[in-house]
Amino acid sequence: MAGNPRNGRRYRRLCAQQRALGLPCWICGGEIDYSLTGYAAQRSAWAFTLDHAQPLTRGGDLLDPANARSAHRRCNSARGNRSNHHGQPVRASRRW
Incomplete structure (x- = not known):
């Protein structure tokens, strides 16, 4: 039985490659720490996380570099599995 693909070498390599780009958050445009x-990093809302432009729950590929985006942990969590529209990032907002 296969393990969690997010613990695999290919996923870790994709995260390292995306991190090395040093890009701003694709959702809010802010600088990532x-x-x-x-x-x-696990505790900070402003740390880097690997986000997927096409959410995995909507058919996105976990390991496709073309689907990988840099995001703040907070923005990634708030966006959930919503897709972007016309190539533009979703501006995540939370209703309280």
Whole structure:
């Protein structure tokens, strides 16, 4: 039985490649704090996470570099599985 593909070498390599680009968050346009790693990155809303332009739940490919985007942890979580429209990022907002 195969393990979690997010723990695999190909996924970790894709994350490292995307991180190395140093791009701003594709959702809000803000700068990402790439200095955060390990536990600090897991706790910070402004740390890097790998997001997928086409959500995995909507048929997006986990390992396709063309589907990979840099995002803040907070923006990625708020966006959920909503798709972008016409190539433009979804401006995530949360209703309280």
